[in-house]
Amino acid sequence: MSNTLLQNIQYPSDVRKLSLEQLPELAKELREFIINIVATKEGHLGASLGVVELTIALHYIFNTPEDLLVWDVGHQAYPHKILTGRKDIFHTNRQLNGISGFPKRSESIYDTFGVGHSSTSISATLGMAIASKLKGEYKQHIAVIGDASIASGMAFEGLNHAGVTDTNLIVILNDNAIGIDPSVGALKEYLTKATVGIKPRSNNIIEALNFNYFGPIDGHDFTSLIDTLEELKNSKGPKLLHIITTKGKGLKQAEENQIQYHAPGKFDATTGNIIPKDNSGLPPKFQDVFGYTILELARKNKKIVGITPAMPTGSSLKYMMKEMPDRAFDVGIAEQHAVTLAAGMATQGLIPFCTIYSTFLQRAYDQIIHDVALQNLPVIFCVDRAGLVGADGATHHGVFDIAYLSCIPDMIITAPADEIELRNLLYTASLGLENPITIRYPRGRGHIREWQQLFQKIEINKGKVFQKGEHIAILSTGTIASNVTSALKALNSKIGHYHFMCIKPIDKELLLEILEEYPTIITVEDGVIKGGFGNTIVDFANQHEYKNKIINLGVPDHFIHHGSVDELHDICNISSQKLQKIIKKHLIKI
CATH class of the missing domain: 3.40.50.970 (Thiamin diphosphate (ThDP)-binding fold, Pyr/PP domains)
Structure with a gap:
């Protein structure tokens, strides 16, 4: 990266030192940087490539982080992260103990609002704008939201309220006609017509909500972006800028196959071709x-x-x-x-x-x-x-x-x-x-290849005995049963394993048998312990005045962050290896 613009940029203040003529070169380098990292580390690609020019322009015109910038959903925030002090650690994106794939307040002062679910940006940014007004502060408040997200009810609630407030709010509608899948609905049709000027401004739905409407403009043209953002910066009241962008911009395959390249997995950074996985013979997702x-x-x-x-x-x-x-x-x-x-x-x-x-x-x-x-x-x-x-x-x-x-x-x-x-x-x-x-049911693949068997009607509220045992019974629900099975196979001990497909209503008859036979019970679930499957077992035992020792394993009472599923199972003590250790510990006590 010698003699490049990007190597000399750590924060937005460095971007503002560049001339307008240098910004397209910065955009090119930023795209290449994202492509090279995501090609091997994986992540959300298309959305981030589509907002490179917008991201640079926003940090160029506005005084972030004093001016507050909120990204809706946040899977398009990779350029933002790279330009706000995280370039050198961007390769840790979405990995255990690395940076988050989404904006996160605890990670950077430039991440003004934690996101991950859609359509929250307008409400959050309006809340910030109202707070600034109450505190007598003059600053900009910018929400960037996509055409799929703005169709959500919460986004409309935010727009509806913002239209009757005297706040310094800018909503940027990033219109690329696609979220993860193609955008749907009547609003999408309206926006499509607006981009080619079929609907007159006096019929504009945004202006009907008391917003000053700007656009639509080309979201990849720096001159249009910079000029319009300057105008917005110097205008009062709620404003909406409608920009047209291409998801996956700058990578041919990502532009042509936007659904697949939303999060493509590993791909060749030079050719753009996805590196094929040999899924032949694998169990289904x-x-x-x-x-x-x-x-x-x-x-x-x-x-x-x-x-x-x-x-x-x-x-x-x-x-x-x-x-x-x-x-x-x-x-x-x-x-x-x-x-x-x-x-x-x-x-x-x-x-x-x-x-x-x-x-x-x-x-x-x-x-x-x-x-x-x-x-x-x-x-x-x-x-x-x-x-x-x-x-x-x-x-x-x-x-x-x-x-x-x-x-x-x-x-x-x-x-x-x-x-x-x-x-x-x-x-x-x-x-x-x-x-x-x-x-x-979980994300990802199971373990059975020949799964398309003849349908069988099942008794929904009946548990299953996977194996009988002595002294200790493992009670699991869901696909985490496979971790339990692996652990018990490795231990080769006489331990009971029972599967409760139905958590509510629970199989009371089977549960009473287990409580009578096993002094120690370990529950295992891929969910929070508090209020979860294990708590149901404890409540049942208490109601029936049993005194068994019951250990609940699952997700503890704090938020679990990113990493591979196996790594996170290990952290939560529900991996096969951790289950083996816990079971051994209780076997010693028998």
Whole structure:
């Protein structure tokens, strides 16, 4: 990196020393830097490449960190991180003890708001602007939000409030027509028309919300960006700048295949070609077990419908959407809407499978309680990415769902141990239930290659005896059972292992047998201990006045950050190796 502009830049103050004519060269170097690192370390590529010019222009015009800059979601913040003191450690991005893949307040004063979920930027930035006004401070407050995120209800709530406040707020709409999957909905159609001038300014939906509207402009043209940002800087009141960008800008393959290059894994930095993984003979991803199974079920039952909030590819609902576009719905980044939409469908006799990542289902908690459970509607929630997810870190771990769902009356909570059990559970749920059900499964692959077996109806609330034993019983739920199995195989000891696919209602008969037979019980789950599966076992034992020693293993009572899933399992004492040590410790005491 000798004789380059980027090597001499550590902070935005260094960017401001450059001339306008030097900025395109800086953008070129910054893109190359991101591509070279992400090619080997992996991460979110396309979104960051698309905002290189915008990021440079924002730090060039505004006096960050005194002027406050908030990135919505944050997977586009790699250029921001590199220009704000983290260039030399950027190679640790998303790795254990390295920097986060998302803006994080504890990491840098330039990260003014922690993000990871979409559509929070306008509300947060408005809160900052109001605080500045109350404190008598004059500074800029800038929210950068994408066209997929701005369609979310929370973003509109923020816009609606901001329009009646006398605050110094700038919203930059980064319009590239795609989030992780292509943007959907009427607002997307409106923005598409606005970019070619079909809708007159007097009809502008943004101006109707009392914002001064600027644009649309080319988000890759420094002259337009710098001139417009200067104008915004010197204007009062809430303003919105609409910019048009290309996701994956500067890497041909990323521009042409924006979905795949959102987070492409390892690729060749020179050619841009993704380095192929030999997946031949590997077990399937749990997402594909869901996706292919629901399609198979839907072919036989016309009442089945599928719903996802903006994750058709990640959840694998895309297979049903392709074959049955009138029965599978991508509703955009709108988890609350997705849940209540499913509830409405259920009232009319349809069988809705609502597939939502565990971390995003949190955003629809009121709807789960009020619109589904209170009315006892048999919505089938397919809770994807349940458990520790790895490099995306604390904002994306699906570790709270057992705890936050367990307290909801009439809610069935399940966690199958493997692909076949997931497949049969989906089938059983499709036959009709009297209550809503959640089916949780992890990110990534299972262990069974021959999973597409004949459907079997299963008793949902029955536990399984994986192996009988003496003195110590391990009780697990979900796919973490494989870690337990590996640990017990290595120990070669007479220890019981029981699998509870159904967490609520619990198999009371089996649990009573276990409490009678084993003085020591260890519960294992890929979720938070407080309020989780293990707590259910403790509560049951207390209610029935048992005095067994019960040890709960799972995610402890603090946020777990990023690293590989195996590393995080180890930290939480639920890896096979840590389980072996804990079991040995208790065997010695017998």
